[in-house]
Amino acid sequence: MARILVVEDEPDIAMMLSVDLRLEGHDVETVADGHAALQRGLESGWDLIVLDVMLPGKDGFDVCRELRKAGTRTPVILLTARTHEAEKIMGLDLGADDYITKPFNPRELRARIRAVLRRTSTDLGEIVRFGDVEILQARGEVRAKGRPVELTPVEFRLLLALARNSGRVLSRDRIIDLAWGPETYITERAVDAHIVNLRRKIEPDAAAPRHIISVRGMGYRFDE
Ligand code: CA
Numbered sequence: 209m210a211r212i213l214v215v216e217d218e219p220d221i222a223m224m225l226s227v228d229l230r231l232e233g234h235d236v237e238t239v240a241d242g243h244a245a246l247q248r249g250l251e252s253g254w255d256l257i258v259l260d261v262m263l264p265g266k267d268g269f270d271v272c273r274e275l276r277k278a279g280t281r282t283p284v285i286l287l288t289a290r291t292h293e294a295e296k297i298m299g300l301d302l303g304a305d306d307y308i309t310k311p312f313n314p315r316e317l318r319a320r321i322r323a324v325l326r327r328t329s330t331d332l333g334e335i336v337r338f339g340d341v342e343i344l345q346a347r348g349e350v351r352a353k354g355r356p357v358e359l360t361p362v363e364f365r366l367l368l369a370l371a372r373n374s375g376r377v378l379s380r381d382r383i384i385d386l387a388w389g390p391e392t393y394i395t396e397r398a399v400d401a402h403i404v405n406l407r408r409k410i411e412p413d414a415a416a417p418r419h420i421i422s423v424r425g426m427g428y429r430f431d432e
Pocket residue numbers: 216217218260261262263
């Protein structure tokens with residue numbers, strides 16, 4: 209199945225997670241602090257990192273940010289103990305793919321993990337072009353004016369979902385289905401936050417979007 213790095217400093221939760229994920233057939237390793245998380249997370253070969261936010265050494269936000277800055281595209285699911293933190297997370301542009309609030313139901317976490325793994329293992333095929341932007345599907349790369357654009361895995365899926373439905377208005381629900389998968393629990397505000405980040409990366413002028421257009425009361429439309 210998948211190779212998963214679990215980063216959690218609370219021994220009971222770390223143990224519960226690793227037993228649970230091994231029962232699912234995954235290969236699991238655990239680390240308990242932020243520095244070890246960054247060091248191990250930078251290694252190749254992980255299919256997923258489950259990353260606690262409150263950690264000794266370096267917090268999960270910094271670990272996630274630094275992994276992305278170093279070019280690591282491994283999907284990350286953040287574990288947060290605080291509900292008010294959760295809403296913030298997706299807007300922070302940390303590069304996380306999803307988050308789950310503690311205390312969590314193991315079944316819910318398993319569903320999220322399955323959804324993230326399914327999304328990231330999809331084979332993506334040809335090249336999509338619009339304006340100055342190219343999406344190299346099989347390579348998971350995006351270029352603008354010939355230069356690579358750093359997108360998180362979720363931003364990549366989101367852009368691809370929009371671009372493949374060019375000219376059509378997509379509701380936020382439909383966007384969630386296409387970019388995250390039908391079994392995920394993403395808020396509409398989180399979709400909006402990802403759109404803002406994506407515009408900043410691919411639009412010639414993020415303040416006056418040319419490609420990702422808001423359609424009031426309906427959702428978003430992609431224009432080539
Ligand atoms: Ca913790």
